Amino acid sequence: MITSFTSSQATFISGVVASLLLLVAHAGNFNQDIDVYFGGPRAKFLQGGQLLTLSLDKSSGSGFVTKNEYLFGRFDTQLKLIPGNSAGTVATFYLSSQGNAHDEIDFEFLGNSSGQPYTVHTNVYAQGKGGKEQQFRLWFDPTAAFHTYSIVWNSQRIMFLVDNNPIRVFNNDESIGVLFPKNQPMKVYCSLWNADDWATQGGRVKTDWANAPFSVSYRDFNANGCVRAPGSSTCGKTNSGNNDQSWQTKGLDAKARSRMKWLRDSFMIYNYCADRSRSPQGIPPECKQQ
Numbered sequence: 522m523i524t525s526f527t528s529s530q531a532t533f534i535s536g537v538v539a540s541l542l543l544l545v546a547h548a549g550n551f552n553q554d555i556d557v558y559f560g561g562p563r564a565k566f567l568q569g570g571q572l573l574t575l576s577l578d579k580s581s582g583s584g585f586v587t588k589n590e591y592l593f594g595r596f597d598t599q600l601k602l603i604p605g606n607s608a609g610t611v612a613t614f615y616l617s618s619q620g621n622a623h624d625e626i627d628f629e630f631l632g633n634s635s636g637q638p639y640t641v642h643t644n645v646y647a648q649g650k651g652g653k654e655q656q657f658r659l660w661f662d663p664t665a666a667f668h669t670y671s672i673v674w675n676s677q678r679i680m681f682l683v684d685n686n687p688i689r690v691f692n693n694d695e696s697i698g699v700l701f702p703k704n705q706p707m708k709v710y711c712s713l714w715n716a717d718d719w720a721t722q723g724g725r726v727k728t729d730w731a732n733a734p735f736s737v738s739y740r741d742f743n744a745n746g747c748v749r750a751p752g753s754s755t756c757g758k759t760n761s762g763n764n765d766q767s768w769q770t771k772g773l774d775a776k777a778r779s780r781m782k783w784l785r786d787s788f789m790i791y792n793y794c795a796d797r798s799r800s801p802q803g804i805p806p807e808c809k810q811q
């Protein structure tokens with residue numbers, strides 16, 4: 522019977538344990554990391570948990586949510602949207618806290634009729650207040666292949682990226698009185714649902730149920746953030762998804778800033794900052810900073 526390890530055995534064993542932990546953290550496995558919170562069997566785990574499809578039919582959509590709550594982090598998913606007539610449908614990838622006065626960071630993909638472009642909708646809520654919408658077209662067909670959508674959230678800013686290209690930065694402008702989500706931990710949600718009362722061309726184009734069930738695919742899901750233990754008020758341990766902590770300070774260098782400016786000039790189709798009908802008392806203070 523072994524009563525004590527030699528130091529080389531101990532090193533070997535801790536090496537094995539460490540690489541197992543790394544493997545688990547790397548896999549981004551849907552089976553382990555998320556729960557299906559609505560739609561039941563309409564969420565399908567494929568390829569051993571590496572791929573997840575959500576579907577929508579006339580009676581329900583479907584969605585999943587991470588088991589963990591995060592206070593800051595970097596969140597990525599690859600996503601392939603509904604080809605053909607996706608009018609009336611909305612696919613989402615967002616962060617949200619629970620309860621009243623919630624915080625939320627949204628990526629939403631509004632479907633369209635065949636041959637018409639998807640709209641990428643982004644928004645930020647802090648303490649229950651949203652109204653910070655910006656919308657974009659994509660420079661590729663999001664239904665033909667997987668593309669990567671990312672949210673980087675740290676104490677200074679929120680960044681929205683598409684295939685690693687920044688399309689939007691929402692800065693922490695608390696110093697000029699703008700609310701910023703930074704105290705409430707959030708879970709990551711992905712869902713597919715029917716929103717034909719508003720989603721497509723302002724609700725004029727309805728979901729065509731003859732095309733149902735609709736289906737979107739998610740893969741390479743990665744939540745690399747600060748995991749808050751249930752009941753704890755501080756962010757304790759860091760979940761080292763891929764040990765890359767650069768999200769904590771991530772901002773834009775000059776090259777990324779000019780790339781973002783070009784993308785916004787070319788592909789932004791709605792900006793709350795420029796919508797006078799929404800802010801009769803003048804443009805919101807954070808808009809003047811840009």
Ligand SMILES: *[C@@H]1O[C@H](CO)[C@@H](O)[C@H](O)[C@H]1NC(C)=O
Pocket residue numbers: 631632633634637638639640720721722723
């Ligand atoms: C759908 O296509 C129309 C026509 O090109 C466009 O005006 C609209 O913004 C597109 N997206 C949505 C979600 O309606």
